Amino acid sequence: MMNQAIENIRDRAKKIAEIIKSEKGKIQVVTHHDADGICSGTIMYKALETIGKDFQIDVVRQLEDNIIQELSSKDADLFIFTDLGSGQKENINKYLSDRKVVIADHHTVSEYSAENINELNCHDFGIDGKDEVSGAGMTYFLCREITPKICESVEFTLIGAAGDTQKKNGQFKTINKYLFEEADRNGRIKVINGLRLFGRFTRPLHKSLMYLDRPKIPNVNGNESGAIQMMNDLEIPAKKTNGDWTRLHDLSKEEESRLTIEIILRSELVDNKDYLTGNVYVLTNDHELREFATMLNACGRLGKGKDGLDLCLGKKDNIDDTLREYRQKIAKYLNWVSRNKESIIHKKNGAYLVARDKIDENFIGTIMSIISKSADNKMKIMFGFANSDNGVKVSGRVDSSLDGIVDIDMAIRKVVEEIGGEGGGHSLAAGAKIAQGVELEFIEKIDLLLDYDQKKNTLSNI
Numbered sequence: 001m002m003n004q005a006i007e008n009i010r011d012r013a014k015k016i017a018e019i020i021k022s023e024k025g026k027i028q029v030v031t032h033h034d035a036d037g038i039c040s041g042t043i044m045y046k047a048l049e050t051i052g053k054d055f056q057i058d059v060v061r062q063l064e065d066n067i068i069q070e071l072s073s074k075d076a077d078l079f080i081f082t083d084l085g086s087g088q089k090e091n092i093n094k095y096l097s098d099r100k101v102v103i104a105d106h107h108t109v110s111e112y113s114a115e116n117i118n119e120l121n122c123h124d125f126g127i128d129g130k131d132e133v134s135g136a137g138m139t140y141f142l143c144r145e146i147t148p149k150i151c152e153s154v155e156f157t158l159i160g161a162a163g164d165t166q167k168k169n170g171q172f173k174t175i176n177k178y179l180f181e182e183a184d185r186n187g188r189i190k191v192i193n194g195l196r197l198f199g200r201f202t203r204p205l206h207k208s209l210m211y212l213d214r215p216k217i218p219n220v221n222g223n224e225s226g227a228i229q230m231m232n233d234l235e236i237p238a239k240k241t242n243g244d245w246t247r248l249h250d251l252s253k254e255e256e257s258r259l260t261i262e263i264i265l266r267s268e269l270v271d272n273k274d275y276l277t278g279n280v281y282v283l284t285n286d287h288e289l290r291e292f293a294t295m296l297n298a299c300g301r302l303g304k305g306k307d308g309l310d311l312c313l314g315k316k317d318n319i320d321d322t323l324r325e326y327r328q329k330i331a332k333y334l335n336w337v338s339r340n341k342e343s344i345i346h347k348k349n350g351a352y353l354v355a356r357d358k359i360d361e362n363f364i365g366t367i368m369s370i371i372s373k374s375a376d377n378k379m380k381i382m383f384g385f386a387n388s389d390n391g392v393k394v395s396g397r398v399d400s401s402l403d404g405i406v407d408i409d410m411a412i413r414k415v416v417e418e419i420g421g422e423g424g425g426h427s428l429a430a431g432a433k434i435a436q437g438v439e440l441e442f443i444e445k446i447d448l449l450l451d452y453d454q455k456k457n458t459l460s461n462i
């Protein structure tokens with residue numbers, strides 16, 4: 001079944017690759033600003049460079065009407081959209097109907113079709129773009145028919161997938177798994193078995209412990225000195241002899257297993273611990289996969305997607321300045337939240353942070369993730385609202401203990417149907433765009449739909 005799907009994707013990719021290979025004029029690549037989009041752009045860039053094409057690349061936040069209009073003024077004969085486009089074909093043709101258009105995407109496909117638009121989308125082949133393949137994966141299938149040399153960059157499909165959180169408990173499935181095996185064969189990624197803490201290569205270990213989401217360790221979670229004390233108790237020095245902080249990567253096998261046992265004991269972990277230990281994916285640049293994807297996402301949120309692209313293309317050694325700016329922004333927003341507790345509206349089922357223009361819309365999702373996972377948070381359902389140029393960005397997060405009980409994707413869709421706007425996502429993390437001024441109406445309506453105390457789940461009535 002999957003092999004058949006891959007065959008079919010390849011057949012379509014071959015036809016579309018011909019359009020790109022035979023293009024004599026200028027090419028404009030347009031990609032999404034998140035980690036997956038940056039990886040898609042990287043793959044397309046390398047392929048076009050290999051076959052000597054005349055091209056430009058732009059990284060955009062979304063394919064909104066005004067952005068496509070702006071793009072249409074570019075002097076290009078062929079437009080290639082990666083990790084976006086499938087949902088905006090009608091809008092694309094409002095401005096680009098006289099150009100050749102190629103789309104490589106994994107988002108849901110819209111009905112619209114036109115002669116000039118050539119689309120490679122997994123959904124047309126029975127593959128779900130939510131967790132089976134990334135935008136970078138679809139771009140890769142297309143580029144593999146442009147030049148076999150692109151196989152040397154196959155790991156970008158996995159960074160993209162990790163950026164779109166398509167990995168579950170360290171495992172890739174179907175197409176992503178197939179691409180992982182290809183990366184493994186080509187020596188583009190290494191898998192080690194160990195603790196799945198964030199920041200193995202880049203973060204001081206005590207910080208990784210202190211910020212651990214699951215399981216939470218009493219007196220260590222959110223507590224820096226407690227985390228250092230835990231390492232002392234295990235006779236693992238917090239600093240190396242050269243004065244640098246100890247990272248997880250610096251530990252011996254024996255120390256790492258001692259630490260693992262201690263985490264399990266202290267957190268009284270009883271459930272399946274698949275998320276704590278298991279596959280750790282290491283890239284050839286000595287970054288852990290998730291970590292690298294997070295760095296690229298940071299670039300995107302700051303509107304510096306090009307920096308991320310340059311990092312992937314090896315035109316930049318590091319993006320430390322960008323990451324510093326990113327951390328400063330996060331700290332500033334968290335600080336604002338803690339000083340403005342009254343901007344959080346508490347309802348029966350959820351807590352709603354109305355930040356207006358105090359939090360950048362590109363950061364509201366990250367901020368909600370951090371707050372909802374913080375040690376002192378008791379709210380299982382949280383939503384954040386931040387103004388954007390044409391409405392309000394909404395970002396919702398649900399505690400994993402409500403998995404299978406609460407579905408905010410469905411609830412959001414239901415509410416925007418009633419009050420206008422658009423939205424959706426996953427059952428435990430989803431977002432929306434609504435008009436300014438309807439925030440309170442949104443809150444009233446969605447809180448009613450999210451009543452998880454009721455045995456008879458309200459959602460079943462939707």
Ligand SMILES: [Mn+2]
Binds near residue numbers: 134135136
């Ligand atoms: Mn994507």
